[in-house]
Amino acid sequence: xxxxxxxALPEPFTKIKGAERTWDRTRxxxxxxxxxxxxxxxxxxxxxxxxxxxxxxxxxxEGGGNLELSPSPVQGEKHLIMLQTVHLxxxxxxxxxxxxxxxxxxxxxxxxxxxxxSVLQPLVVVQQGVGAQQNLPTGVAISIQDGVYxxxxxxxxxxxxLQEKVQIDRSKDLHVVEGKVQQLPPNEEGRExxxxxxxxxxxxxxxxxxDMSVSHCEHKEQEEQASIKNTDTxxxxxxxQHRKKGEKVIFHCDLCAFTSLRMSSLNRHMKTHSDEKPHxxxxxxxxxxxxxxxRNHVNTHTGTRPHKCSxxxxxxxxxxxxxxHRRYKHTLEKPFKCSMCKYSSVEASKLKRHIRSxxxxxxxxxxxxxxxxxxxxxxxxxxxxxxxEKPYECYVCQARFTxxxxxxxxxxxxxxxxxxxxxxxxxxxxxxxxxDLGVHLRNLHSYLAVAMKCRYCxxxxxxxxxxxxxxxxxxxxxxxxxxxxxxxxxxxRHLIVHKRTHTGEKPFPCVCCSKCFRQKQLxxxxxxxxxxxxxxxxVYECPKCGKGYSRWVRYFLLRNLSGEISLVKxxxxxxxxxxxxxxx
DNA sequence: AGATACTTCGCCCTCTGCTGGTCTACT
DNA sequence: AAGTAGACCAGCAGAGGGCGAAGTATCT
Numbered sequence: 287x288x289x290x291x292x293x294a295l296p297e298p299f300t301k302i303k304g305a306e307r308t309w310d311r312t313r314x315x316x317x318x319x320x321x322x323x324x325x326x327x328x329x330x331x332x333x334x335x336x337x338x339x340x341x342x343x344x345x346x347x348e349g350g351g352n353l354e355l356s357p358s359p360v361q362g363e364k365h366l367i368m369l370q371t372v373h374l375x376x377x378x379x380x381x382x383x384x385x386x387x388x389x390x391x392x393x394x395x396x397x398x399x400x401x402x403x404s405v406l407q408p409l410v411v412v413q414q415g416v417g418a419q420q421n422l423p424t425g426v427a428i429s430i431q432d433g434v435y436x437x438x439x440x441x442x443x444x445x446x447x448l449q450e451k452v453q454i455d456r457s458k459d460l461h462v463v464e465g466k467v468q469q470l471p472p473n474e475e476g477r478e479x480x481x482x483x484x485x486x487x488x489x490x491x492x493x494x495x496x497d498m499s500v501s502h503c504e505h506k507e508q509e510e511q512a513s514i515k516n517t518d519t520x521x522x523x524x525x526x527q528h529r530k531k532g533e534k535v536i537f538h539c540d541l542c543a544f545t546s547l548r549m550s551s552l553n554r555h556m557k558t559h560s561d562e563k564p565h566x567x568x569x570x571x572x573x574x575x576x577x578x579x580x581r582n583h584v585n586t587h588t589g590t591r592p593h594k595c596s597x598x599x600x601x602x603x604x605x606x607x608x609x610x611h612r613r614y615k616h617t618l619e620k621p622f623k624c625s626m627c628k629y630s631s632v633e634a635s636k637l638k639r640h641i642r643s644x645x646x647x648x649x650x651x652x653x654x655x656x657x658x659x660x661x662x663x664x665x666x667x668x669x670x671x672x673x674x675e676k677p678y679e680c681y682v683c684q685a686r687f688t689x690x691x692x693x694x695x696x697x698x699x700x701x702x703x704x705x706x707x708x709x710x711x712x713x714x715x716x717x718x719x720x721x722d723l724g725v726h727l728r729n730l731h732s733y734l735a736v737a738m739k740c741r742y743c744x745x746x747x748x749x750x751x752x753x754x755x756x757x758x759x760x761x762x763x764x765x766x767x768x769x770x771x772x773x774x775x776x777x778x779r780h781l782i783v784h785k786r787t788h789t790g791e792k793p794f795p796c797v798c799c800s801k802c803f804r805q806k807q808l809x810x811x812x813x814x815x816x817x818x819x820x821x822x823x824x825v826y827e828c829p830k831c832g833k834g835y836s837r838w839v840r841y842f843l844l845r846n847l848s849g850e851i852s853l854v855k856x857x858x859x860x861x862x863x864x865x866x867x868x869x870x
Numbered sequence: 871a872g873a874t875a876c877t878t879c880g881c882c883c884t885c886t887g888c889t890g891g892t893c894t895a896c897t
Numbered sequence: 898a899a900g901t902a903g904a905c906c907a908g909c910a911g912a913g914g915g916c917g918a919a920g921t922a923t924c925t
Contacts, residue, residue, distance in 0.1 A: 574919085574920095576920095576921095579918095579919065579920075582918075582919080583918080583919080586917075586918070600916095602916085602917090603917080603918080604917095604918090607916070607917075607918090610915085610916080611915080611916075614914070614915055614916085615915085629912095629913090631913085631914090632914085632915085633914095633915095636913070636914080636915095639912085639913080640912080640913075643911075643912070657910090659910090659911095660911080660912090661912095664910070664911075664912090667909085667910080668909080668910075670909095671908080671909070685907095687907075687908085688907085688908060688909070689907095689908075689909070689910095691909095692906090692907060692908065692909085695906085695907085696906080696907080699905085699906080700906095715903090715904090717903095717904070717905085718904080718905065718906085719904095719905080719906080722903095722904065722905070722906085725903090725904085726903075726904080729902085729903075730903080754902095
């Protein structure tokens with residue numbers, strides 16, 4: 287079994303959270319050309335129903351899976367199954383491992399996949415949406431594109447799995463039909479009569495022992511039945527089935543997976559396969575299939591927004607937009623719940639996007655580097671790094687930035703008053719940016735497993751900040767003590783010089799006379815004074831009295847009687863005179 | 871057939887946090 | 898003067914919120 291391309295995708299970027307897929311760990315050749323995945327819905331399923339190779343489902347499910355999946359159904363939840371295309375090579379059509387593991391993980395989807403180029407393997411099952419009810423009978427109805435065996439470009443697809451009030455016949459497999467992956471309508475009582483079910487309509491069944499593709503099975507079944515030929519052009523494109531006694535007729539679109547119990551619905555549906563768009567916008571010449579679509583479109587030109595929110599000033603073109611807005615802003619209802627974390631969202635697309643943070647799926651690839659994104663916006667934003675474009679300009683200093691957020695921080699930090707600063711909770715440090723406070727906390731306040739020792743004493747510290755503070759206590763300490771007298775000093779070199787007073791050592795001899803000195807600078811002064819005829823001592827003249835002095839001493843901060851602080855330079859011999867004079 | 875409900879895709883935004891280069895104070 | 902460490906700063910990606918708009922299915 288080849289590893290999926292998804293899993294092989296390099297991850298130079300942020301690590302993906304979530305469980306890893308492990309379905310290819312074990313493999314056994316079942317000798318068959320198909321794989322069946324069976325989903326069991328908790329206690330509502332027959333625990334003795336047989337799964338793969340006759341193994342009882344309950345037995346298969348005992349092992350659980352690495353993923354924590356699908357808790358018991360909660361009212362008002364939908365489910366998503368993430369499927370991934372897995373390409374197979376000749377001789378690698380070992381489906382047993384896949385199926386076995388996926389039964390454990392997914393427990394519930396019964397599928398037929400032909401031995402061949404690619405198979406679909408469920409990645410995760412996530413709850414989604416509203417509509418399911420407590421005590422539902424189990425059943426998962428899925429229709430899958432016929433081309434699942436060949437669409438190499440589609441690495442991950444999603445199929446909505448709905449808890450309809452049907453019971454899947456587990457001796458049968460799912461029906462795979464042509465066309466797109468079909469999303470079935472949510473389970474609402476009002477629609478119950480229209481949904482097609484596995485038991486009621488055998489359209490969803492196919493013998494797993496048959497090596498033919500499932501759609502072939504269906505066609506075979508159709509051949510056995512006398513089909514109703516409709517003279518209508520549209521109807522002529524559809525497969526229809528005769529009504530057997532007590533059985534409903536399923537009208538089936540030949541161009542996609544659409545089915546309906548009503549011919550009128552099918553006829554209307556067939557228009558979606560037509561390019562005919564007779565309703566043209568007079569403002570932009572864009573064409574639409576229906577008057578309603580055109581009207582909504584024209585409203586975007588005119589600004590007409592008939593659907594006003596009762597709780598705020600917002601208004602929308604359609605009621606759907608208003609309903610969504612109200613969920614976001616007012617009711618805070620989030621029906622799409624992630625089964626792997628606490629995330630929930632207002633929209634299904636947001637849940638799908640969120641799930642990519644669990645699966646690591648990155649469908650949007652940069653064609654210039656190895657980066658791949660989980661959504662289109664991030665890829666677009668990433669592409670700016672290749673173009674070098676800096677679209678955001680600071681209106682104050684005209685500095686340019688790659689992202690709006692970066693510019694916003696810049697303006698806040700550089701051009702705003704009352705800039706917020708973040709105080710470290712462990713010390714009194716204030717840091718301009720929250721993210722840098724995080725760096726500060728990691729560097730200075732994180733616990734270190736290996737304690738650090740003070741270089742001046744035996745103290746040990748597990749926190750860098752504590753060590754730094756401790757070291758400061760040594761700063762003005764005369765920690766170098768003479769063992770022969772009471773002398774103590776701050777620097778070791780001073781102690782070395784001092785110790786020569788005890789030993790009598792004078793290591794700096796004058797090269798011109800026999801005199802020796804304990805310190806080098808004493809030798810230098812001696813040499814200049816007695817042996818260097820070119821040496822002219824610098825004379826600093828006092829600006830007050832004109833008297834000359836050999837050196838400056840230092841600058842000195844003085845506070846006058848008014849409290850002002852001034853910098854005063856003075857001569858050492860003049861110190862008292864100058865200071866007194868200045869202060870007066 | 872029109873109205874309505876619902877789905878899907880896309881765009882843009884904000885907030886967040888990590889990273890690495892630079893600046894600066896301290897040793 | 899040089900080395901070091903912490904703060905500053907811009908770049909950049911992850912995650913999620915909110916809305917616009919078009920498409921599709923169902924209801925009336």
